[in-house]
Amino acid sequence: MSTAPNWAPNVREAVPGLLPDEFWDARPELQKIRQAAHSKACSGDVLFHSSLARLSGMISHHIRAETGIGGRASLNIFAAIVGNSGAGKSTGSSLTRGLMPAPAEDFRDGLPVGSGEGIAEAFMGTVEEPTGEVISRGKNIGDPVMRKVRKQVRHNAFFYVDEGQTIAKLGERNGSVLGETLRRAAVGETLGQTNASEERTRYVPAGSYNLGLLVGFQPSTAVPVLADASTGTPQRFLWSWADDPSIPDMPPAWPGEFDRHPGFLQPDGPVDVTFPLRVRTALWQERVARARGELEVPELDGHAGLIKVKVAALLALMDGGRTGVTDEDWQLAEVVWESSCAVRDALVVRAQREAAAERQREEDAKVHQVMREHEAKADADLALERVARLVQKHASQVGGVTFGELNRKLASRDRKVARKSIDLAEARGWVFEEGDRLCVKTD
Structure with a gap:
C-alpha cells in the first residue's frame, strides 16, 4: 500500500458504504x-x-x-x-x-435511456453490402450491385x-x-x-x-x-x-x-x-x-x-x-462489493423503516376511525335517549299526543330520529300507541 497523498484529510468520517x-x-x-x-x-x-x-x-x-x-x-x-x-x-x-x-x-x-429498443438501436446502423450480382451495363459495368442493410455497426x-x-x-x-x-x-x-x-x-x-x-x-x-x-x-x-x-x-x-x-x-x-x-x-x-x-x-x-x-x-x-x-485485484474488488452491499443494505433498512412507519400510520388511522365511530355512536345514543325522554314528556299530557302534534313539538334536529325515539320509549315502557296517539303508561 502506498502512502496517502498530502492533500487527503487526516481524519475521514466513517460512513458505512464509502470506499475506505x-x-x-x-x-x-x-x-x-x-x-x-x-x-x-x-x-x-x-x-x-x-x-x-x-x-x-x-x-x-x-x-x-x-x-x-x-x-x-x-x-x-x-x-x-x-x-x-x-x-x-x-x-x-x-x-x-x-x-x-x-x-x-x-x-x-x-446516451440517455429511452426504451429497451433504443438500447439495442445504439449499436445499429445502415451499411451497404454486395448482393452477389454485378452491374451488367453502363459505365459501372462489372461493379457489384450493392444494397443498404440494417445491422450492428458498433x-x-x-x-x-x-x-x-x-x-x-x-x-x-x-x-x-x-x-x-x-x-x-x-x-x-x-x-x-x-x-x-x-x-x-x-x-x-x-x-x-x-x-x-x-x-x-x-x-x-x-x-x-x-x-x-x-x-x-x-x-x-x-x-x-x-x-x-x-x-x-x-x-x-x-x-x-x-x-x-x-x-x-x-x-x-x-x-x-x-x-x-x-x-x-x-x-x-x-x-x-x-x-x-x-x-x-x-x-x-x-x-x-x-x-x-x-x-x-x-x-x-x-x-x-x-x-x-492478482490476489490484490480480487481483494480490492471485494472491498468494492462490500461497500456496495453496505449502501444497498442501508437503503433496504430505510425501506423497511419507511414501510413500518407507513403500517403504523395505517394502524393509527384505523384506531382513530374506530374511536370516531365509537364516539359518534355514543353521541347518537345520547341524542336518542334525550328525544325519547321528550316523547315521554309530550305523551304525558292529558289524552296523550298525536304523531303530528309530536312532530310539531320536536325541534327540527330531533325529528329525523323521532321514529327511533318512539320505539326506544316504547321499549323502555314509558309510552304506548293507542290509535293515532302516544300515551304514557300509568300504574
Missing part, C-alpha cells in the same frame, strides 16, 4: 481518480463508479473474463449513485470524460440516467421491454427485437458489444427499485453514495487525464482476463453448492461473484493493461 482509505491508497490510478474528484468538489466514490461503468462500455468486446464457469463473461458494469438532489450525482459522469478520454473509434458516450456504448425514477416509469409502460433488456445487457446477452419490417428489426448478438450504465437515484426512488429484487434488476448494480465527507477544505490540483487506459486496448481477436486458482476454486465451489441446493444465497447477492469478477478484471486492466487478475 486503504482502497484509495492501494494504487496510483485509484489515488488519481480520488484526487480528480476532490479537485472538483466531487465524491471520490462517485467518480470511481462512474469511471468503472463508462470504462466497461468503452473497452473492446473482445476482452472478457474467463473463470472456468459458464462462458466468457462480459465486463459490463451497472453503477447506481444514491444521493439527495444537488449532491453531485451527475458530476461523476462529466468528470470521467475529462479523466478518461474516449478512443477515436465509434463510441456512444453518455460495439461500445455508455448510458447515463440522471434520475433513476425515469427507468422505473419507462419500465411501467404497456409492452415495455426495458427491464428485460437491461437485465440481458448486464450480462452481455443478445439484445434486440425481431419484427415484421426490416427497419424495426434489431439484432445485437451476445458477446458482440460492451455496455456500461450509470444511474443516479435519490434515496426515495432507489427504494422501490431495491424492493423489486424478484426481477433480478437491483442485484445487477454496484451501489454507491453521492456524499463524501473526505472532500478537503482546499481543492487539490487536477491530476490530468489518463494518457492510456483500457479503452484504448482494441485487440483483433478474443482476449481472456484470467484469475488465480484460489479465486477460480472458490467461485467453482460456490456455484456447485448453489446448483446442488446446498447453499442458499440472499436474493440481492445473487450476482455477487460475477460482479466481483468484472470489477477485478477492470482493476487489472487499469493497472497497466494486465490480463491476469
Whole structure:
C-alpha cells in the first residue's frame, strides 16, 4: 500500500458504504481518480463508479473474463449513485470524460435511456453490402450491385440516467421491454427485437458489444427499485453514495487525464482476463453448492461473484493493461462489493423503516376511525335517549299526543330520529300507541 497523498484529510468520517482509505491508497490510478474528484468538489466514490461503468462500455468486446464457469463473461458494469438532489450525482459522469478520454473509434458516450429498443438501436446502423450480382451495363459495368442493410455497426456504448425514477416509469409502460433488456445487457446477452419490417428489426448478438450504465437515484426512488429484487434488476448494480465527507477544505490540483487506459486496448481477436486458482476454486465451489441446493444465497447477492469478477478484471486492466487478475485485484474488488452491499443494505433498512412507519400510520388511522365511530355512536345514543325522554314528556299530557302534534313539538334536529325515539320509549315502557296517539303508561 502506498502512502496517502498530502492533500487527503487526516481524519475521514466513517460512513458505512464509502470506499475506505486503504482502497484509495492501494494504487496510483485509484489515488488519481480520488484526487480528480476532490479537485472538483466531487465524491471520490462517485467518480470511481462512474469511471468503472463508462470504462466497461468503452473497452473492446473482445476482452472478457474467463473463470472456468459458464462462458466468457462480459465486463459490463451497472453503477447506481444514491444521493439527495444537488449532491453531485451527475458530476461523476462529466468528470470521467475529462479523466478518461474516449478512443477515436465509434463510441456512444453518455446516451440517455429511452426504451429497451433504443438500447439495442445504439449499436445499429445502415451499411451497404454486395448482393452477389454485378452491374451488367453502363459505365459501372462489372461493379457489384450493392444494397443498404440494417445491422450492428458498433460495439461500445455508455448510458447515463440522471434520475433513476425515469427507468422505473419507462419500465411501467404497456409492452415495455426495458427491464428485460437491461437485465440481458448486464450480462452481455443478445439484445434486440425481431419484427415484421426490416427497419424495426434489431439484432445485437451476445458477446458482440460492451455496455456500461450509470444511474443516479435519490434515496426515495432507489427504494422501490431495491424492493423489486424478484426481477433480478437491483442485484445487477454496484451501489454507491453521492456524499463524501473526505472532500478537503482546499481543492487539490487536477491530476490530468489518463494518457492510456483500457479503452484504448482494441485487440483483433478474443482476449481472456484470467484469475488465480484460489479465486477460480472458490467461485467453482460456490456455484456447485448453489446448483446442488446446498447453499442458499440472499436474493440481492445473487450476482455477487460475477460482479466481483468484472470489477477485478477492470482493476487489472487499469493497472497497466494486465490480463491476469492478482490476489490484490480480487481483494480490492471485494472491498468494492462490500461497500456496495453496505449502501444497498442501508437503503433496504430505510425501506423497511419507511414501510413500518407507513403500517403504523395505517394502524393509527384505523384506531382513530374506530374511536370516531365509537364516539359518534355514543353521541347518537345520547341524542336518542334525550328525544325519547321528550316523547315521554309530550305523551304525558292529558289524552296523550298525536304523531303530528309530536312532530310539531320536536325541534327540527330531533325529528329525523323521532321514529327511533318512539320505539326506544316504547321499549323502555314509558309510552304506548293507542290509535293515532302516544300515551304514557300509568300504574
